[in-house]
Amino acid sequence: MTLLIKSIKDIKDVIAKSERPLGLVPTMGSLHEGHISLIKAAKNDCKTTIVYVFVNPLQFGPNEDFDQYPRDLEKDLEICKQNNIDIVFAPEVSEIYPNLEDSKKNPIHPPKELTDILCGKTRIDHFSGVATVIKKFFEIIEPDFTYFGEKDLQQFYVIKWLVEKFNLPIKIKSCPTIRESTGLAYSSRNRYLTPEGKIVAASLYKALKLAKENTRSGIFSVNKSVLESLIFLSHFQEIKVEYFDARNKANLEKVSEDAKHNFYYLIAAKINNVRLIDNIEIT
Numbered sequence: 001m002t003l004l005i006k007s008i009k010d011i012k013d014v015i016a017k018s019e020r021p022l023g024l025v026p027t028m029g030s031l032h033e034g035h036i037s038l039i040k041a042a043k044n045d046c047k048t049t050i051v052y053v054f055v056n057p058l059q060f061g062p063n064e065d066f067d068q069y070p071r072d073l074e075k076d077l078e079i080c081k082q083n084n085i086d087i088v089f090a091p092e093v094s095e096i097y098p099n100l101e102d103s104k105k106n107p108i109h110p111p112k113e114l115t116d117i118l119c120g121k122t123r124i125d126h127f128s129g130v131a132t133v134i135k136k137f138f139e140i141i142e143p144d145f146t147y148f149g150e151k152d153l154q155q156f157y158v159i160k161w162l163v164e165k166f167n168l169p170i171k172i173k174s175c176p177t178i179r180e181s182t183g184l185a186y187s188s189r190n191r192y193l194t195p196e197g198k199i200v201a202a203s204l205y206k207a208l209k210l211a212k213e214n215t216r217s218g219i220f221s222v223n224k225s226v227l228e229s230l231i232f233l234s235h236f237q238e239i240k241v242e243y244f245d246a247r248n249k250a251n252l253e254k255v256s257e258d259a260k261h262n263f264y265y266l267i268a269a270k271i272n273n274v275r276l277i278d279n280i281e282i283t
């Protein structure tokens with residue numbers, strides 16, 4: 001049976017009676033195959049699994065898609081039931097932010113080295129918003145394990161920082177990106193794409209793979225590999241690349257020109273105004 005819970009008091013009461021280890025899968029709903037893989041990993045490790053569904057206003061900029069963000073709790077519940085989830089926690093915004101304006105003014109600020117790069121360059125307060133909401137849910141639920149997708153790589157580093165900074169006794173697990181057969185990474189925003197847009201969007205992963213092959217072959221430096229991939233992407237007029245970057249695995253710092261492993265290529269791009277991100281690891 002899947003319980004739907006909306007209040008902090010009720011979730012705390014249920015958790016007090018639940019078996020541990022307790023796994024938490026944080027989501028903004030609109031569940032897809034990527035989330036299902038996180039759910040499966042949690043169910044594998046934990047006696048109780050909670051999926052939270054909460055579209056977090058703090059992580060959307062003024063000109064972003066908070067109002068339009070797809071919301072379908074009925075469907076999300078159905079997916080959770082199919083996957084034998086014990087508890088879905090779906091609070092209202094006012095439950096999590098009794099004073100939203102105050103929370104907006106006083107978010108948690110992760111270090112600039114993590115937030116002023118990559119997506120943080122254009123999504124100014126995004127990672128402060130993510131850190132703030134995740135800390136709240138961690139404090140309410142007190143999970144033993146929590147699960148995040150590797151697609152949102154920068155977010156994963158921010159969560160790692162958060163857990164270390166506040167000494168939270170939570171083990172964070174990262175799960176591999178789940179892709180459609182074309183290579184397109186599952187994302188809630190894929191539903192904004194037209195069928196043609198979806199085909200074009202698959203090129204982002206092709207460009208990442210190209211950079212990986214070029215680096216691996218040993219012929220191209222990191223910069224040249226990036227350039228080759230940008231040239232490949234420039235053939236699609238629908239794609240506007242925001243960044244195509246190479247960052248090391250330890251702390252997301254820039255990598256040297258001759259790096260051959262232990263880093264990621266990361267991309268953010270808009271396809272007909274739908275913003276997508278993806279990355280590939282160079283092992």
Ligand code: PAF
Nearest residue numbers: 026027028056130133152
């Ligand atoms: O990745 C997401 O869906 C969100 O950023 C998260 C982690 C649920 C926080 O709102």
